[in-house]
Amino acid sequence: MSAKAEVWQGTLALLVLKTLNAMGPQHGYGIARRIEQTSEDLLSINHGTLYPVLLKLEQEGAIASEWGVSENNRRAKFYRITRAGQKQLASEVSQWEQATEIVGRFLALKGAKA
Amino acid sequence: MTRTLRRGWNRLFGTLLHRNAGDADFAEELHSHIQLLAEENIRRGVSPQEAYRRAKLQFGSIESTKEMYRDQRGLPVFDAIAQDLRYAVRGIRRNPGFATVAILSLAIGIGANTAIFSLVNSVLLRPLAYKDPQRLFAVSELLPHSFGQTPVPVNPTHARAWAKDCPSVEQVALMRGNRAAVAAGGEPAFFPTADVTHNVFALLGVKPILGRTFLPEEEQEGSHGVVILSESLWRSRFNADRKVIGKSILIDRENYQVVGILPGWFRLPYGVASATNIQFELFRPLVLGRDEIARLMGNFNYAAILRLKRGKTADQGLAEINVVQAQFPRLAGSTDRELKAKLIPVHEFATGRSRLALWMLAAAVGAVLLIICINLANLLLARITSRSREAAIRSALGASRGRQFGMVLTESLLLAISGGALGILFSGWAVHLLVSTTTLDIPRLDDARVDSTVLVFAFCLTVLTGFVFGVLPAWRLTRNDPQEALRAGSHTVTEGRRGLRLREGLISLEVGLSAALLIVAGLLAGSLTRLLHVNKGFDADHVLTVDIGLSGHLYVEPVNREKFFDRLLAKVSAISDVQTSGIITALPTRGQTWNDPIYLEGAGDRIEERHPVDNRYASPGYFRAMSIAVLGGRGFEERDRGHGVAVLSEKAAQLLWPGDPNPIGRRFIGEDDKPKTLIGVVAEVRAVLDSDPPAMAYYPYWQRPPDGVSLVVRTTAGPQTAAGALRTALRSEDAQLPIQRIRSMEDVVDGSVAQRRFQLTLMGAFAASALLVASLGIYGIVSYSVARRRNEIGIRMALGAQRFELLALVIRQGMTPVVLGLTAGVVLALFLGRAIRGLLFEVQPTNFLTIAGAIAVLLVVGMVACFIPARLAAGTDSVAALRFE
Numbered sequence: 001m002s003a004k005a006e007v008w009q010g011t012l013a014l015l016v017l018k019t020l021n022a023m024g025p026q027h028g029y030g031i032a033r034r035i036e037q038t039s040e041d042l043l044s045i046n047h048g049t050l051y052p053v054l055l056k057l058e059q060e061g062a063i064a065s066e067w068g069v070s071e072n073n074r075r076a077k078f079y080r081i082t083r084a085g086q087k088q089l090a091s092e093v094s095q096w097e098q099a100t101e102i103v104g105r106f107l108a109l110k111g112a113k114a
Numbered sequence: 115m116t117r118t119l120r121r122g123w124n125r126l127f128g129t130l131l132h133r134n135a136g137d138a139d140f141a142e143e144l145h146s147h148i149q150l151l152a153e154e155n156i157r158r159g160v161s162p163q164e165a166y167r168r169a170k171l172q173f174g175s176i177e178s179t180k181e182m183y184r185d186q187r188g189l190p191v192f193d194a195i196a197q198d199l200r201y202a203v204r205g206i207r208r209n210p211g212f213a214t215v216a217i218l219s220l221a222i223g224i225g226a227n228t229a230i231f232s233l234v235n236s237v238l239l240r241p242l243a244y245k246d247p248q249r250l251f252a253v254s255e256l257l258p259h260s261f262g263q264t265p266v267p268v269n270p271t272h273a274r275a276w277a278k279d280c281p282s283v284e285q286v287a288l289m290r291g292n293r294a295a296v297a298a299g300g301e302p303a304f305f306p307t308a309d310v311t312h313n314v315f316a317l318l319g320v321k322p323i324l325g326r327t328f329l330p331e332e333e334q335e336g337s338h339g340v341v342i343l344s345e346s347l348w349r350s351r352f353n354a355d356r357k358v359i360g361k362s363i364l365i366d367r368e369n370y371q372v373v374g375i376l377p378g379w380f381r382l383p384y385g386v387a388s389a390t391n392i393q394f395e396l397f398r399p400l401v402l403g404r405d406e407i408a409r410l411m412g413n414f415n416y417a418a419i420l421r422l423k424r425g426k427t428a429d430q431g432l433a434e435i436n437v438v439q440a441q442f443p444r445l446a447g448s449t450d451r452e453l454k455a456k457l458i459p460v461h462e463f464a465t466g467r468s469r470l471a472l473w474m475l476a477a478a479v480g481a482v483l484l485i486i487c488i489n490l491a492n493l494l495l496a497r498i499t500s501r502s503r504e505a506a507i508r509s510a511l512g513a514s515r516g517r518q519f520g521m522v523l524t525e526s527l528l529l530a531i532s533g534g535a536l537g538i539l540f541s542g543w544a545v546h547l548l549v550s551t552t553t554l555d556i557p558r559l560d561d562a563r564v565d566s567t568v569l570v571f572a573f574c575l576t577v578l579t580g581f582v583f584g585v586l587p588a589w590r591l592t593r594n595d596p597q598e599a600l601r602a603g604s605h606t607v608t609e610g611r612r613g614l615r616l617r618e619g620l621i622s623l624e625v626g627l628s629a630a631l632l633i634v635a636g637l638l639a640g641s642l643t644r645l646l647h648v649n650k651g652f653d654a655d656h657v658l659t660v661d662i663g664l665s666g667h668l669y670v671e672p673v674n675r676e677k678f679f680d681r682l683l684a685k686v687s688a689i690s691d692v693q694t695s696g697i698i699t700a701l702p703t704r705g706q707t708w709n710d711p712i713y714l715e716g717a718g719d720r721i722e723e724r725h726p727v728d729n730r731y732a733s734p735g736y737f738r739a740m741s742i743a744v745l746g747g748r749g750f751e752e753r754d755r756g757h758g759v760a761v762l763s764e765k766a767a768q769l770l771w772p773g774d775p776n777p778i779g780r781r782f783i784g785e786d787d788k789p790k791t792l793i794g795v796v797a798e799v800r801a802v803l804d805s806d807p808p809a810m811a812y813y814p815y816w817q818r819p820p821d822g823v824s825l826v827v828r829t830t831a832g833p834q835t836a837a838g839a840l841r842t843a844l845r846s847e848d849a850q851l852p853i854q855r856i857r858s859m860e861d862v863v864d865g866s867v868a869q870r871r872f873q874l875t876l877m878g879a880f881a882a883s884a885l886l887v888a889s890l891g892i893y894g895i896v897s898y899s900v901a902r903r904r905n906e907i908g909i910r911m912a913l914g915a916q917r918f919e920l921l922a923l924v925i926r927q928g929m930t931p932v933v934l935g936l937t938a939g940v941v942l943a944l945f946l947g948r949a950i951r952g953l954l955f956e957v958q959p960t961n962f963l964t965i966a967g968a969i970a971v972l973l974v975v976g977m978v979a980c981f982i983p984a985r986l987a988a989g990t991d992s993v994a995a996l997r998f999e
Contacts, residue, residue, distance in 0.1 A: 027146070027147070027150075028143065028147050029146075029147045029150040029151060032147075033154075046172075046173070046174035047147060047151065047172055047173040047174065048144075048173050048174035048175060048176065048178070048179035049174065049179070051140075051143075051144070051179055051182075051183055052179070052182045052183055052186050055183055055186050055187060056121070056186060058124075059120070059121040059124040059125060059186075059187075060117045060118075060120055060121045061117070061120050062117075070146065070150065072149070072150065072153055074146045074149060074150070075142065075146060076143070076146045076147075076150075077139075077143045088117075
């Protein structure tokens with residue numbers, strides 16, 4: 001457990017968008033599982049924390065939802081990314097890359113003293 | 115940014131619409147999520163029980179997820195409000211009686227306030243439609259004479275000099291009110307007509323909707339045959355025909371070419387004597403004769419309106435005008451008295467005497483609403499007391515003070531808004547009623563309507579009302595110590611002194627305001643009664659009157675007018691019901707007219723030797739027909755034809771011959787600058803009912819046959835029986851003659867007090883509603899406290915208290931706040947009375963009878979309101995009362 005990283009809130013929205021973009025419509029469980037699988041179970045999320053993020057994204061219009069039937073024949077709500085969500089995803093991805101690149105450059109600095 | 119907005123909108127939407135459905139949906143969504151988790155665990159070989167446990171662990175807290183979800187979905191503030199609203203609606207439904215009383219009384223209060231506000235708005239607040247009205251002023255001249263200074267209309271020569279010699283003055287326009295007969299498009303009838311200088315329209319900034327205004331050259335005799343019509347006359351008499359421009363129409367049986375139509379909203383800011391709200395229908399160019407222009411003093415017969423240049427102040431303008439004014443007495447031969455002028459801002463002038471009255475009514479109706487608020491606050495407070503246990507439980511369960519406060523306030527706002535909505539509906543109807551049923555001298559009153567400004571006012575007032583009567587109860591409720599409330603919750607305890615005292619204070623406030631309103635209404639009523647019973651100088655009983663105007667080429671020659679009146683008077687006196695009849699150029703109580711000086715032969719042009727009097731022309735029968743007492747000498751007789759004679763009022767005779775007890779037979783110079791022999795002295799007659807009679811001079815009509823008179827007829831039977839015969843007599847003289855309504859003289863007198871009657875009616879209605887609401891308030895609090903103290907009363911009775919003792923106890927307690935309030939109310943009324951002194955007539959604000967009467971009425975009402983519940987208390991069966999718990 002201790003090896004698993006916690007996911008902080010802002011990032012979760014990005015992961016959700018990316019997942020939906022890659023996989024098409026998914027229900028909450030599918031999204032949570034997919035995030036865990038993609039990170040090879042290194043990322044652990046409390047599945048419950050996913051829902052406020054989904055709600056926020058839906059209110060912002062980045063994703064849309066409708067009721068459907070899950071693989072085990074249960075009624076489940078399926079989320080899909082919208083056009084606005086794809087735009088948001090693209091801009092957040094580039095922001096994220098920029099940020100990691102900058103941070104990476106700092107970390108790559110050889111200390112003058114060392 | 116758009117994202118945030120979009121989210122906010124969706125959250126708001128979420129609150130308002132999908133609350134319950136959303137909850138169920140979400141629960142289902144979570145449920146299926148956990149199910150899927152569990153099934154996966156089962157697939158991994160975990161036992162079903164363990165699988166579910168793990169699934170729940172993996173998911174985290176379901177309840178906190180739900181809560182987070184709920185908080186995010188809607189806006190918590192709105193959720194709280196929605197909850198408060200539901201709670202308020204429930205509270206109202208639970209107590210429909212209270213809600214009905216509250217909503218109805220608020221509807222009446224807010225409706226009446228809105229109605230009065232729409233009057234105030236249209237008359238006092240809405241800017242005048244003239245261009246730059248702040249630079250417009252009406253002008254009066256201040257005429258020095260033997261008894262001070264009187265504002266009078268202006269002399270046209272003076273007005274011309276102001277325009278020419280005062281650098282601050284841009285323009286001066288002159289006007290003179292008149293009437294003219296129009297026969298086109300209906301029965302021949304008189305219409306208010308203004309003769310105006312050509313510049314008046316440009317000065318006021320009004321453009322005709324059709325055609326043009328006057329040209330300067332049209333003020334010349336000979337080219338003045340042009341007329342401008344009001345839009346309403348154009349519509350009513352000419353079917354709004356655009357082709358009427360350029361056509362000739364008959365006015366006073368003479369040809370006038372129509373050159374323009376003025377817009378319907380236009381009102382001339384015309385004001386002379388008591389008439390300030392004439393809606394003129396015809397406008398003609400003002401033609402000033404050579405002799406008029408030559409007159410340096412006297413001839414104060416025109417209304418003037420003046421526009422200052424941009425950036426100049428009224429003081430600058432007035433100073434310059436007064437310099438110009440100073441030269442006229444000098445030119446006229448007098449040096450020791452100064453002629454001055456007075457500028458009245460046109461907006462003030464246009465509202466005239468209605469200003470004070472309207473503010474008074476607005477204040478009164480505001481006070482009524484305040485009383486209603488206080489009463490509702492009191493009722494809510496009483497209910498709060500019984501809800502304090504509930505509130506205590508709520509706060510024990512963690513409801514914050516703010517939420518509790520909000521809950522009570524929501525209830526009061528809900529009531530206020532319901533009442534306000536009803537009140538606005540009611541106000542539209544009330545405004546219509548007020549405007550259509552009164553014939554008042556309030557300029558622009560007929561423009562009053564419920565418009566957007568009024569609606570905004572009504573809405574703000576409604577919200578304010580809700581706060582005013584809700585804040586106190588809400589504050590009381592949240593200040594309760596929950597522990598104490600829970601402990602004291604058993605209802606055997608008599609209510610805490612503090613709560614009672616608060617409510618008694620409110621009762622005092624209500625009673626005080628009611629007392630003040632009652633006293634003010636009483637003062638107005640006293641004024642009106644005194645006014646109607648003032649010594650008018652004539653007897654209106656059994657007198658009929660009708661206005662006659664002679665116009666057109668038939669009557670251009672004075673001798674034709676004289677003959678007309680001769681024949682008419684002969685015919686009228688032959689009517690069997692007619693006792694005596696006469697004509698007069700201006701009826702008493704209809705205002706002062708024809709102000710020109712009279713003087714002794716050989717007097718210089720010095721102002722103090724020329725005495726301005728009210729000049730009127732009459733027929734021999736006039737004094738008898740009106741029962742005006744002849745104090746010395748005699749009235750006019752036929753044998754006076756051909757002689758210069760006059761009759762003076764006592765005051766006028768004293769001006770000419772101070773101290774002379776019998777001036778009959780002496781000579782003076784009349785208003786026509788011809789010598790007159792005084793043949794009689796008559797009693798004073800009021801030209802305006804509410805001011806002292808002016809000095810008056812009367813001349814026989816044949817000395818200067820007038821073109822407009824009032825015929826007065828004293829009848830033997832009921833006055834209206836002679837009306838038909840009178841009409842026939844007039845028609846037989848001239849079939850084309852426009853005949854105005856035949857009225858009794860009592861009607862005429864009554865018409866002159868219409869405005870006071872209107873004020874009094876409204877004020878009386880406000881005072882009565884205040885009284886009613888206050889008495890309900892007293893009744894409410896006394897019966898409530900009796901009900902709360904049933905137990906205590908039962909004990910007292912069991913211990914041997916007598917019925918009357920209990921009665922006295924309850925009444926004493928109920929009346930204490932009433933007496934306190936009365937005292938405060940009387941003091942308040944003394945201040946108010948001073949403020950409205952301008953509306954009073956021969957009644958002092960300290961009038962003992964009025965104040966005592968109001969006190970008596972309130973005491974009686976208070977006693978009755980206390981007595982009913984007190985009797986119930988005294989009739990309590992002690993055993994039942996003690997068992998009541």
